[in-house]
Structure formats: structure tokens, C-alpha cells
Amino acid sequence: MDAEKKARMLLEAFSDDAGGRQVASAANQRVTEKVAAQWEAAGCLVSRQEFPCFRWQRHDMRLCSGDRLFSAHISPYSHACRLKTPLVRASSTQELRRMDGAGRIVLLDGELTRHQLMPKRFPFFQDAMHQEITNLLEGRGFAAVVAATGRDPYMAGGVYPFPLIEDGDFLLPSAYLTSEEGEELAQEVGKTVELTIDTERIHAVAANVVGSWGDRGGGKKIVVCAHMDTKLDTPGALDNAAGLVVLCLLADKLQGYSGPPCVELVAFNGEEHYAVPGQVTYLERHGKDLSAILLALNVDGPGYQGRASAYSVYQWPEDWSEIFADTIASHGSSVMGENWYQGDHMMFVQQGVPALAVTSEPIEEMLAVAHTVRDTVEQVCPERLVQVAACLHDLILTLAG
Numbered sequence: 001m002d003a004e005k006k007a008r009m010l011l012e013a014f015s016d017d018a019g020g021r022q023v024a025s026a027a028n029q030r031v032t033e034k035v036a037a038q039w040e041a042a043g044c045l046v047s048r049q050e051f052p053c054f055r056w057q058r059h060d061m062r063l064c065s066g067d068r069l070f071s072a073h074i075s076p077y078s079h080a081c082r083l084k085t086p087l088v089r090a091s092s093t094q095e096l097r098r099m100d101g102a103g104r105i106v107l108l109d110g111e112l113t114r115h116q117l118m119p120k121r122f123p124f125f126q127d128a129m130h131q132e133i134t135n136l137l138e139g140r141g142f143a144a145v146v147a148a149t150g151r152d153p154y155m156a157g158g159v160y161p162f163p164l165i166e167d168g169d170f171l172l173p174s175a176y177l178t179s180e181e182g183e184e185l186a187q188e189v190g191k192t193v194e195l196t197i198d199t200e201r202i203h204a205v206a207a208n209v210v211g212s213w214g215d216r217g218g219g220k221k222i223v224v225c226a227h228m229d230t231k232l233d234t235p236g237a238l239d240n241a242a243g244l245v246v247l248c249l250l251a252d253k254l255q256g257y258s259g260p261p262c263v264e265l266v267a268f269n270g271e272e273h274y275a276v277p278g279q280v281t282y283l284e285r286h287g288k289d290l291s292a293i294l295l296a297l298n299v300d301g302p303g304y305q306g307r308a309s310a311y312s313v314y315q316w317p318e319d320w321s322e323i324f325a326d327t328i329a330s331h332g333s334s335v336m337g338e339n340w341y342q343g344d345h346m347m348f349v350q351q352g353v354p355a356l357a358v359t360s361e362p363i364e365e366m367l368a369v370a371h372t373v374r375d376t377v378e379q380v381c382p383e384r385l386v387q388v389a390a391c392l393h394d395l396i397l398t399l400a401g
């Protein structure tokens, strides 16, 4: 099959569930198997790195005060609750510090809800201010949190409102609503409100898929990765079925490759998850020999329709600069992009490994689509994915040579 046709077919196959591929969901398990099958067919050695987790299921919710019903959403991974208790409001950290939760529901807005809170146990980065807010919410006896939010493109993509809390380790039930709806709800402060959140957690196992060419034999390797999972309620075509397609096209091109260096493809499971379980599992398994990684290439959000592919490098050795510039220049619609620090390349960069990230320009436009229901296959140009795979293949062969 011709590469562009295959790219289109895989893109549709990987993003066939509008509900998303969040870790351990049925769609997530299907995409894991599809990727493994593609790589096996291309002749590489495929393994799965399994880890325990839970599948989160969301059912109904209801937020009301007397006869007044409010339009709100359940925060991803929230615990369930059935509450009838007074509502209080906090708009700043100072206010929160002075409050006693006393079993009440707290409405958060203002500076407290400008950015999504970093998950409590996110391993690669923490924010002292976010940690304090989380500690105050959990430690002051509140029964639940309702957050009025706007937009936060870098942390939450293009969704409005965004969930302030997206953290399976957070101890309280939580919900979120638009800032307009939050203003309405604020009029009920002091009154008794009802909040029902119906969710469940089911123990599950999920996995990264790892495929490799060439015998390591203690030698160096090049890692090429893309994440498989998505946020909730998005088909995740651009973010990041498109990246998986690039890895599959690259696998086809690598047929017969024997190295050195070894080339390892990794489909990570957890980039959009509060605890990045796939990435943590990978580091646990490979932590000791990260120094064997010559280079890590991360593909996330490539092929945005009508836009150029953006390549950025991190800790790139001086003598590779020319190779990089020449390779990018020799492939159509490719530019050197600005650095971005949210993707899976950063876990390698933090360990001192040179990295390259591929996405689409301009990042702001792409972020407006990412994580939303609008992230459908129409956003992605299959031809561009073929170009990215060819460019990465060239780069690998040049560096290997």
C-alpha cells in the first residue's frame, strides 16, 4: 500500500473513538494492540511494558441549590459523592488559608483557577503555589471542590471551561464550570447546595509498546517515541494518533535495519495522565542505562492541516547542528520550531539525553484544537506525516552512519 494511503488508514483506525483513549479505557487497549500489530508486521521485536492502574468511569452528576440547577462537569478521575451542605467561596490563596472547610463545598474562582493545578504526584515538575492550594483544599476539611474556570491553553489545550483538578491522587470529589456559571453559583454562597457525582474506579492493567531493531549488545540506541493516550472526550487525531502513524511509517522504512545503533520505538501510555504511568514505568525499567541513549526523538502533534512541521532540538551536540539543519532543509514543509517543554522529550532531556521534538507550527493554533472534540482526522494531513517519517528516517541513518 502506498505510504500516504496507509497513513490515512492508520489515522482513522487509531482515532476511531470520539470518547478518547485515556489510559486503561477500552479504546486505549485497542490502540495498544493495533500499534503492536503494525510494528510486528514491520518485522521488529515487540514487547509490552505493563503497569497497574485504574479505569475511571463517569456517570451522572447534579449540582443544585433548591430549584436552581447549575451546569457543571465532573473533573476527570474525581471520586464520587452525594452531598447536601453549605457553599463557601474562595478567590485567593489568602482567603483559603483563613478558611475552615467544616464539611462544606468550596467554590473556587479568581486567581485560584487561572491555571490547571499540577497533579500532586506528577514526577517531572512541581509548583510550590499549586502544592499549597492542593494542601489547603485537602487539609481544611472541605467536602468537595467546584471550580469556575476559563481557558489555559498550555496546560489544558483548547477546552473551555477546563478542569482545575485532573488528578486521581486528589482526595476530594471535584467538579468545574464556566466562569459565567460560577458567577451564578456564587449567589448561593451561604445556602445549602446539593452535589452528586457518580463515578467509579476499576482496577486495570495498561502498557507501553516497545519495538526495536538491531542488537543492543550493550551499545548505543536511538529512541523514537509518541504517546498513545488522549484526554477524555477527544478523538485525539492530531494529539496524538498522528504521532503514532509517523512511528508506524518509520517502522516500515526501518525494515531490514540492523544497526548499530539499535533503534527503539516507544508508544508511551500516559502523557495525558495525571501520573504519567507509562513514562514512569519506562524510566523504572531503563533508568540505569539512559546513558546508552544517543538521542531521543518525540513526535507529538505532527501534520496539522495546512501548516509546516516544526522540529526543535534540546541539548543537541554542536557537531550535529549541521546534520540537523541539512536534513530539515531537504524535506518539504519543515521548519525549525520554537522549543516547548510539555512533551515526552523532556523526560529524556532531564536525564541529560539529547532530544528532538516534532510538532506543527504555530503551536498556539494547534493547542486550540488539542484535547477538544474538534481534534478529528480532518485536522491532519497524511502527506505531511509521510514527510515527517521520511525526515526522521534520514536523520537516523545519517547519525547512525
Ligand SMILES: [Zn+2]
Pocket: 227, 239, 240, 271, 300, 301
Ligand atoms: Zn500530545
